[in-house]
Amino acid sequence: MRRVAIVxxxxxxxxxxxxxxxxxxxxxxxxxxTVRDTNDGRSVAAIDxxxxxxxxxxxxxxxxxxxxxxxxxxxxxxEHRVGALALGDVSVAIAxxxxxxxxxxxATRFVIEEIxxxxxIWKLEHYIDGGREWVDPSQGRGxxxx
Amino acid sequence: MRRVAIVxxxxxxxxxxxxxxxxxxxxxxxxxxTVRDTNDGRSVAAIDxxxxxxxxxxxxxxxxxxxxxxxxxxxxxxEHRVGALALGDVSVAIAxxxxxxxxxxxATRFVIEEIxxxxxIWKLEHYIDGGREWVDPSQGRGxxxx
Amino acid sequence: xxxxxxxxFASYAESLGRPTITIPLEAxxxxxxxxxxxxxxxxAYVLPESPRVAINRRFASPDQLVDSRDEVALIPPVSGG
Amino acid sequence: xxxxxxxxFASYAESLGRPTITIPLEAxxxxxxxxxxxxxxxxAYVLPESPRVAINRRFASPDQLVDSRDEVALIPPVSGG
Numbered sequence: 001m002r003r004v005a006i007v008x009x010x011x012x013x014x015x016x017x018x019x020x021x022x023x024x025x026x027x028x029x030x031x032x033x034t035v036r037d038t039n040d041g042r043s044v045a046a047i048d049x050x051x052x053x054x055x056x057x058x059x060x061x062x063x064x065x066x067x068x069x070x071x072x073x074x075x076x077x078x079e080h081r082v083g084a085l086a087l088g089d090v091s092v093a094i095a096x097x098x099x100x101x102x103x104x105x106x107a108t109r110f111v112i113e114e115i116x117x118x119x120x121i122w123k124l125e126h127y128i129d130g131g132r133e134w135v136d137p138s139q140g141r142g143x144x145x146x
Numbered sequence: 147m148r149r150v151a152i153v154x155x156x157x158x159x160x161x162x163x164x165x166x167x168x169x170x171x172x173x174x175x176x177x178x179x180t181v182r183d184t185n186d187g188r189s190v191a192a193i194d195x196x197x198x199x200x201x202x203x204x205x206x207x208x209x210x211x212x213x214x215x216x217x218x219x220x221x222x223x224x225e226h227r228v229g230a231l232a233l234g235d236v237s238v239a240i241a242x243x244x245x246x247x248x249x250x251x252x253a254t255r256f257v258i259e260e261i262x263x264x265x266x267i268w269k270l271e272h273y274i275d276g277g278r279e280w281v282d283p284s285q286g287r288g289x290x291x292x
Numbered sequence: 293x294x295x296x297x298x299x300x301f302a303s304y305a306e307s308l309g310r311p312t313i314t315i316p317l318e319a320x321x322x323x324x325x326x327x328x329x330x331x332x333x334x335x336a337y338v339l340p341e342s343p344r345v346a347i348n349r350r351f352a353s354p355d356q357l358v359d360s361r362d363e364v365a366l367i368p369p370v371s372g373g
Numbered sequence: 374x375x376x377x378x379x380x381x382f383a384s385y386a387e388s389l390g391r392p393t394i395t396i397p398l399e400a401x402x403x404x405x406x407x408x409x410x411x412x413x414x415x416x417a418y419v420l421p422e423s424p425r426v427a428i429n430r431r432f433a434s435p436d437q438l439v440d441s442r443d444e445v446a447l448i449p450p451v452s453g454g
Contacts (some may be wrong), residue, residue, distance in 0.1 A: 014160035017178065023233040026182035029175075029254075031373050032163065036172035036245060049372070052301050052365055055349040056372075080372060087169040088196055092373050099182060101454075105255050108175075112373060120346070120365075121372025122302035134303035135371040179454050195453070198382050198446055202453075203431040226453060238454050247373075257452060266427070266446075267453025268383035280384035281452040 001075045001097075002068070006110040006121075008083045016095035020075040029104040032114050035085045035091040039135070042126035049061035049082040049091060049097045052120040056080065063114045067096070070110065071103040078111060080121060147221045147243075149212070150206035152199045152267075154229045162241035166221035173247040175254040179238040181231045183235040185281070189274035195228040202226070209260045213242070216256065217249040224257060226267060250284060293318055294360035296326060307338035317358060323347070324338045324354040326364070343367070374399055375441035377407060383449045388419035404428070407445070408416055424448070426431040 075097035096107040123135040162187045216271035243254040269281040344367040425448040
């Protein structure tokens with residue numbers, strides 16, 4: 001089971017677990033990213049996620065192929081949501097299954113780290129104080145403030 | 147949210163996620179252990195899990211307190227099931243949440259590794275060929291064969 | 293001379309005011325040349341010294357040649373997850 | 374001389390045929406002394422050279438003193454998860 005998707009609906013982590021689960025695997029690792037109420041000391045009200053969808057899915061496919069090569073994890077499902085997300089909403093979920101725990105945990109961490117550096121998805125944060133900012137992890141702060 | 151439990155009912159991973167989830171956290175890491183159909187090359191039919199329940203819960207409490215100290219993870223829930231488990235059944239689930247992904251992932255891995263070395267829980271594996279064996283990771287094989 | 297269509301996203305699309313731009317490029321032009329041509333547009337101050345460029349949905353090096361039939365995109369610093 | 378109740382689990386309980394055993398121990402006896410006294414029981418061949426012992430739900434060192442009021446358990450190699 002290998003699948004990636006950029007989705008514009010709610011992500012259900014339990015569905016990803018069910019997708020990778022199999023009696024041949026003894027370990028499932030799931031990572032879930034959610035919209036946090038604070039970033040860089042500012043109170044976040046909501047986040048708009050956008051993507052270059054075709055390339056994002058293509059990069060995600062490459063990342064899970066690399067994870068399979070590195071860790072031998074054949075069951076790996078990734079969903080990333082785009083659109084207007086509220087506080088607490090799930091933005092990304094990654095589920096990996098393997099016979100043993102080590103590779104399942106390694107694969108999950110690898111995928112989220114790679115997503116953060118090379119998958120073309122962007123966050124526009126809206127703050128409680130009315131401001132908004134494109135999040136730019138390479139700068140520590142966004143590139144456009146308002 | 148900190149909670150540990152040795153349970154004799156089904157474990158629902160999604161319930162653990164919901165327990166640790168909060169808008170103050172941006173990352174949730176979940177590890178799920180399940181009954182695998184093969185161990186050490188033998189076909190497994192089922193596993194009986196037993197525990198020294200009071201001490202197991204006490205060790206789990208210590209482990210999550212250590213994880214909190216090490217990784218600053220304040221939301222950590224662990225359930226381990228005992229009794230007769232079938233193939234694919236969830237034996238253990240660990241959910242950790244944190245503002246950031248690193249500590250959430252580190253805490254989950256720490257807890258499962260510690261469980262494997264110091265929580266008094268035991269597996270009696272039943273094989274398709276009719277044999278049974280107490281699993282002993284320190285030996286590579288069980289200590290009693292039949 | 294050909295015209296290359298370039299997709300913009302996020303802060304770049306906002307600053308340049310459009311989701312796509314059409315940029316003239318000499319035959320044999322590279323990613324570096326394309327970026328230099330984009331710098332003359334209003335709002336292009338938002339671009340860092342070496343913005344990431346994707347050609348046909350893969351990250352491209354500055355020396356890579358650009359063809360007008362390529363799917364070209366400027367990729368702002370990513371922040372998914 | 375006092376009597377110490379020791380809980381057994383998993384392979385140890387199976388090999389020694391009981392979930393608890395009662396073991397005589399001299400006053401001032403240690404975990405090491407207790408384990409030596411257990412070795413005389415039928416089925417005790419299952420015990421490794423230094424079995425883990427828990428006193429009051431904590432792993433104990435071989436030199437720790439054992440009191441008859443303690444909650445004592447022999448802990449087989451764990452295999453949870």
